[in-house]
Amino acid sequence: MAKEIVCRDAGYDCDFMIRSENEEELIEVVQQHAQETHDTEMSQEDIRGAWKTV
Template identity: 65%
Template sequence: MTKRIVCREAGYDCDFQVQSENEDELVEFVKEHAMNTHGTELSASDIRGLAVDI
């Protein structure tokens, strides 16, 4: 199943969004984006909690 994360839905003023059928890939993309763009470190568990099925 495809999952999606949208920064705005997570409370950030940011247009970033990512979707993937591979949850581990999604987590890595979001971790990298959060650190490089927002200076925030998110756990894999937090990221999985933000992901929605599409």
């Protein structure tokens, strides 16, 4: 089972999406993207609450 995060689902006008089976990696990449692109801090809990299992 993989986890998927789609920026557009979170209400951003942004085409970023990531799908990974590695939760640690996904959290890291999403945190970095949120920071660099949206100037937003996302906690692990935020991300765990936002991903879909696909």
